[in-house]
Amino acid sequence: MPDVRRALHVVGIVVLVAAAGVTAVVAAPQVVGADESYVVVSGSMRPTLQAGDVVVVSSTAPANVDSGDVVAFDRIAGDGKRTTHRVVEVIERDGQRYFRTKGDANEEADRRLVPEDALIGRMAFSIPYVGWAFSFASTDTGTLAFVAVPGVLLVVSELWSLVAAARGGGSESDGSAEHTGESGR
Known part of the structure; x- marks a missing residue:
């Protein structure tokens, strides 16, 4: 019986440390060198990202964003409503950079171009399913x-x-x- 208790104790500590680490990354992405974290709320990026995944984003200069990058941006500059989609085309127009984006699961690219001032950053990594727990916790x-x-x-x-x-x-x-x-x- 003491061996079972000891094993359960070790498993409990491992789970607690893992949960604390994930919570730290989501709540303060700066601990891993990122700047923001968001919970994915739609399936537009399936299979790359699922609803309930957490996306960790690092700020990056618009000049460093290329086709194929997954980026987070404000739908309308400054509106606070974030979207995470893949850049399918970079467009230079009138000295400004724009990004044509598309969700991996969507048939067509997004209608609106994303201006460089709406760019939040590039996805550094994602953590599957964790967003459900954070959404539930709120x-x-x-x-x-x-x-x-x-x-x-x-x-x-x-x-x-x-x-x-x-x-x-x-x-x-x-x-x-x-x-x-x-x-x-």
């Missing part, structure tokens, strides 16, 4: 599941330990003290 049920339930379990665990120590630990301590007292005479 709901009331998710907050309950990820904060309240573990908090209650921690309190119950600590109370259990205190009760166990009060029941069994007191007599061991008394016996130890008596033994120490006898050998000191």
Whole structure:
């Protein structure tokens, strides 16, 4: 039985460290040298990206973006609504760079060209499925599941330990003290 408990303890620590690492990358992509992270909400980039994946994006100069790169951009410069699609063509016009983009799963390229000032950056990497957990965590049920339930379990665990120590630990301590007292005479 102690070997099973030890194995479960090790598995629990590994899972906790992995979850903390992924959370750190998503919440602060700067830890891996990136600048932004987004949850993919549509299937327009299948099979490269699925809804629920997290995309980690590094800022890059528009001059460094080429056809084939997967980029994140504002749909309309400054609107805050982000899209992640593949660049299928780079267009130079009137001293400005524009990008024709297309979702991998879409038949046709996007109607609007992406001006360079709407570019956020190039995809550095993605983390599959993790976005579902972060999206769920932002709901009331998710907050309950990820904060309240573990908090209650921690309190119950600590109370259990205190009760166990009060029941069994007191007599061991008394016996130890008596033994120490006898050998000191």
